[in-house]
Amino acid sequence: MINLIRGFKDILPDEVALWQHIETTAIDLFQSFGYHEIRLPIMEKTELFARSIGEDTDIVEKEMYTFPDRKGDLLTLRPEATASVVRSYIQHKMYAVDPARKFYLIGPMFRRERPQKGRYRQFYQIDVEAFGIASPYVDVQMIFMLHTLLDRLGVKETRAHINTLGDPECRPAYREALLGFLNGVQAQLCADCKRRKDRNPLRVLDCKVPTCRAAVAEAPSLMDYLCDTCRVHFDTVCRTLDELEVPYIHDKRMVRGLDYYTRTTFELQTDALGAQSAVAGGGRYDGLVEALGGPPTPGIGFAIGFDRLVEVVAQGRTAAPQPLDLFIAALGERAQHHAFGWLSALGRDGVSVEMDYAGRSLKSQMKRADRLSAAHVLIVGDAELDKGAAVLRNMSTKEQSEIALDNLPETLRQQLS
């Protein structure tokens, strides 16, 4: 037997209903706020991710599925969507007419992390990006949409953590201060952090190793180094969230695992998933479009971990079976032949319908109808065909009625709708 790859998983039909429910709820919401769907390849040139996510990040250093194609070009299965959306925005000159463009993208991402609950090597993201809007209101809109989506999905146990990472004006001074501090506690840092700190000291704040966490507990805070523009931007975000009654925590230690962020960053966290607490994460990336060869264009976005959101929403819910409008219990070959014609006509017209193809007994067909949660069962055998009328049973009230076989699909369609 050939099994699936470690860290990958199948999403079976019983689970798909919930995925579809979440997806339509999200799409509905994003469209109300003017976001449009974009679909992009799952593979890109490796360089795109290395340059945008950052060479010193865990994702680029250890987690990407990268391989040379037959000509030797390095290709990577996308570990996230932002870099690809930015690439597409630039490549198709979407900034030309109106730089303010808003997108959402849903699809698989790939990271070679250690698999555990809530962490997979192929996982799905619901990604949202907005370009060309520097206003802090769009930062608020991102967090507001996340908050509203969770609310619509009936999830109560999440909190928004927000922070600011400053910008190229104020971050360098902070970087120096942090590096000075880290040099002082160097002995307590893990090997990765010792190596990374000179090139990217902020990464150390993101390290999950307990000794590193303890070592940076007293590190200087970026809040003390923010320039006026960044401070006003962040204050406006906080004040507007208050006005919209979106609860949040200012999490001064949160730096996020990707290098492209500037100013506002945010995560939606939950205790419901054990160690993998982030259901969604995002932030502003005002320098990224330009860094990848486009005109200076602000950008901001977030991605929801779709698998994690499904797990959170599923907790406390029992999987509801996909209901079936009608099961046709056909007894005998002649009845089966007619049943198949009716089934085809009804299915074409949008009635969900199933039948038995194996000539089982009425009892076993009724059992199957029950298992499929059929709302009605049409019972037809030779006697019914001769008589020109079949029996329609309502499975919840147990009432039975006769139904003429002439124009049967049309009568059923009206009766069942």
Ligand code: HAM
């Ligand atoms: P990220 O924080 O790396 O951000 O990922 C976003 C979300 O994807 C996480 O909060 C988590 O729910 C989910 N996720 C990440 N890795 C895994 C995994 N191995 N298994 C299951 N779920 C996972 C980004 O990807 C940014 N591109 C977000 C963004 C969009 N920033 C701006 N625009």
